[in-house]
Every structure is written in structure tokens, then in C-alpha cells.
């Protein structure tokens with residue numbers, strides 16, 4: 209039987225992964241993560257990919273802590289439970305180039321199976337019911353990093369490094385869990 213994810217309403221404030229203080233992280237920059245998802249096809253004019261009846265876009269976002277100056281990152285996996293989307297939709301919801309028309313609902317995702325790199329099998333989720341379907345932004349982290357992820361051109365996947373491979377591996381690991389039918393319904 210497939211692992212079933214459970215959703216609990218709400219989630220706590222993000223904590224700096226270096227000093228542990230809450231709500232001190234300031235977003236710097238981010239770039240696309242390229243997980244190897246079997247059967248993925250390009251959609252929305254190249255802004256997103258589609259597999260298992262879901263469109264998706266994964267990214268890694270770097271934050272600096274206002275309290276300790278430490279660097280943290282969050283891996284975001286955005287999904288829509290529909291196989292195709294328009295460029296406009298992807299631009300708004302996946303690229304965040306426009307203000308969201310809906311207010312996201314916060315959830316904690318509880319994964320009964322250990323996922324490497326995710327403490328206690330928990331992560332956070334922002335969910336919106338959009339005209340195109342259910343849009344989920346899964347947030348993994350914040351994680352501390354010893355690698356400096358901010359280069360001369362900002363945060364760029366092409367700089368390479370273990371963190372980018374780790375981020376892709378994490379998305380590959382959770383992908384079958386979050387696209388399984390059972391995880392589509394919000395529990396209590």
C-alpha cells in the first residue's frame with residue numbers, strides 16, 4: 209500500500225536553521241531545481257513540467273538570517289493537480305510574478321515514512337483552490353548550509369554543488385508521495 213500523507217491545518221513560524229530564532233529569515237534569491245521525474249514533459253511554454261497528471265515547478269530559495277547572519281535555504285515544490293496549464297497561470301502561481309488572487313491556506317504535511325533530510329517527516333504546505341485546480345506549494349526547510357549559495361549573479365543552479373543535488377533528490381523522493389491519489393484530500 210502506498211504511503212499516505214496527512215494534512216494538519218496551520219504551521220509554526222519558520223526558524224533560522226543556524227541560530228534557531230523565529231521569523232528572522234529574509235529572502236535573497238532563488239533558482240530552479242531540476243529533479244529527474246520519470247515521464248516529465250514541458251508545459252506552459254517551458255515554465256513548468258508535467259508528470260503523473262500534475263504540473264510542477266521546483267526551486268531552491270536562499271535566505272539570510274537578520275539575527276545571526278547565517279545562510280539557510282528552503283526547497284519549494286509547487287504542484288497543480290492537472291496535467292496542463294496556461295503560461296499565464298504558471299507565471300502567476302509557479303513563478304510568483306503576479307499577486308495571488310486567492311489567499312493560501314497553511315498546512316503541516318505529516319509523512320509517516322522517513323524522508324531523508326526532513327526532520328520528523330514533517331514539512332509545510334500552502335494550498336490554494338484556483339480556477340485550474342488545487343495549487344500546492346510544499347516548503348522543505350529551512351536547512352542550514354556550509355556552502356555559500358549566493359554567487360556574483362545571485363543564486364544560480366549552474367554554480368553546482370552538493371546542495372543542488374540534495375534538493376533534486378529530495379523532490380524525487382517526495383514526488384510519488386504527493387502525487388498519489390490518497391494525499392489529495394485534506395484530513396483533520
Ligand SMILES: [Zn+2]
Nearest residue numbers: 224227273276
Ligand atoms: Zn540565525
